[in-house]
Amino acid sequence: MNKRFTWGKLKLQMTLYLLLSFMLSVVLFWLLQTASEDYLNRAxxxxxxxxxxxxxxxxxxxxxxxxxxxxxxxxxxxxxxxxxxxxxxxxxxxxxxxxxxxxxxxxxxxxxxxxxxxxxxxxxxxxxxxxxxxxxxFYEYKYYNTVLIVCVAISLLFFIFIMLLFINKKTSYIEMIESEIKILEGGNLDYPITVKGKGKDELSSLAQSLDEMRKAFKERLKNEEKARAANSELLTAISHDLRTPLTALIGYLDIIEFKKYHTADELTKYIHNSREKAYQIKQLSDKLFEYFSVFNFDDEELELEHFDGNQLIEQLIDEQLLILQHNGFHFELVSCSTPFEIKIHLISIRRVFDNLFSNIIKYANPAKPVIIRYQVNKESLFIQIENHINTEMQSRNSTGIGMKTCKRIIEDHNGQISVTDNQNIYSVYIQLPLLNNNIERNINQD
Missing domain, CATH: 3.30.450 (Beta-Lactamase)
Incomplete structure (x- = not known):
């Protein structure tokens, strides 16, 4: 099948150089022939x-x-x-x-x-x-023919010379790109691809695409390295956190199996301690499963659903406030009266709230109120959750799995999450994008 001829920028440049070279060669031929004939007439x-x-x-x-x-x-x-x-x-x-x-x-x-x-x-x-x-x-015709041949030869060489200048410019650029690609093949992704005349022709576009690919590949390797480092850190923390209760659980079970207890109360105590350690191990394994369930599906997009923002946020917060009250916490809720709409993956966002409020129950000071605020502007929903840290806890060991999971879920929603820990006050800030339908009008009406 014949391919349709298209005028690319490089083809157009080549054609223009060809015409220019031909015109200059014709002018040179005319000048040489005129001067030569004049000389022969006087020779x-x-x-x-x-x-x-x-x-x-x-x-x-x-x-x-x-x-x-x-x-x-x-x-x-x-x-x-x-x-x-x-x-x-x-x-x-x-x-x-x-x-x-x-x-x-x-x-x-x-x-x-x-x-x-x-x-x-x-x-x-x-x-x-x-x-x-x-x-x-008619001896002059002998020289005229010779001069004609010489003039044609010089003009032809001049034409070839001009074309070679253009071709050499392009081939030198191709050779430069080739050498730079070999440098990249050697592993030096910091070496940039030279882009001459951005968008000038197909070669410059190719160089620009290669450089963008280099940057993307470098960024991908950087992210993979960060992910490997994070996973390595996570596994180290998990292995430590699992080993401690597991070792204790094995010790308690050995005491029970080999009947090293002295009284029935001691047996009951060891059974109770074993049960607590088993639940502790279960919680850690659940966290680990949750982490990998989020991070092992990079290529899958979340199926977002359309919700009324006020109803959704109030429902999610109310679910957590009941748990806070059950665990002896007080709270202050600063809500938003501006109507807005939002698209989210409900299960994932509920998982974020579960993690955040679970950390509050574990590490917050129940004597101080938990403050929850949310508000909107023209483009985003802002949620702030603030609590005082329980300074009476002997240790605050955490693998960070929960916050890593929350961060990934919020980023999958094209949002942002950040944490501050200042003067025993722990604050979490969440930003999620809104639907633009009538939000500006609703804000103006308020």
Missing amino acids: FIVNNQETTGIMDFKKYVADKNISLDDQQAIKNWVREERYINLYIYKDNQLVYATDGYTSITDHDKSLLSIILKRGDFVTIEFSNTSAQVYMEY
Whole structure:
């Protein structure tokens, strides 16, 4: 199937350079030919050859002992000379002519009288008689042809030279890109691809695309390295957090199995402790499963649903406030009265709230109120959850799995989440994008 011809930028440049080179070559040819012809018209070398032409013929006749009747020998000499016309007269009769005349006409008689007056006849002794010889010289055509060939050759070389300049510019750029790609192949992704004339032609576009690909690949490797480091850190923390309760659980079970307790109360205590450690291990394993369930589906997009923002946020917060109250916490809720709409993946966002409020129950000071605020502007929903840290806790060990999971979920919603920990006050800030339907009008109405 024939491909449709398209005019790319590089093809257009090549065509323009071709036309420009051709025009410059034609101008150069015209200048060279004009100057050369002018020089030949004034050159003394032609006149000198006109003088030597008749002498060469005279010498040829003498050396070859040519008779006036041997016209074939005379014709051979004329053929070799090429750039003359020869006329031989005997007793005012034309006996030989290059153009084939064998008799003189009335016009030739008048021409003959003019030549005789000018003295252009030269008498040459043939082997059998003497005769008057007249020559017409066209030696300049010999040089004109040579000059024409030279001018054409110079113009052609000039044309090739200009085209090679353009081609060399492009091939040098291609070689530069090739060498830079080899540097990238060697692993140096910090080396930039040179982009000459952004968008100027297909080569510059190719270089720009390669450089963008280099940046994207570098960023991807950077993210993968960060992910590997985070996973390594996570596994280290998990292994430590799992080993501690697991070791204790095994110890309690060994005491129970080998009956190293002394009283029934001690047995009950060991069973209770074993049960607590088992639940602790279960919580850690649930967190780990939740983390990997979020982070192992990079390529899957969340199926977002459309919700009334006020109803949704109030419902999510109310669910958590009941749990806070059950665990002895007080709270302050600062809500938003502006109507807004939002698209989210409900299960994932509920998981975020579960993690955040679970951390509050674990690490917050129940004597201080938990403050929850949410508000909207033209583009975003802002949620702030603030609590005082329980300073009476002996240790606050955490693997950070919950916050990593929350961060990933919020980012999948094209939002942002940040944490501050200042003066025993722990604050979480969440920003989520809103639907733009009538939000500006609703804000203005308020």
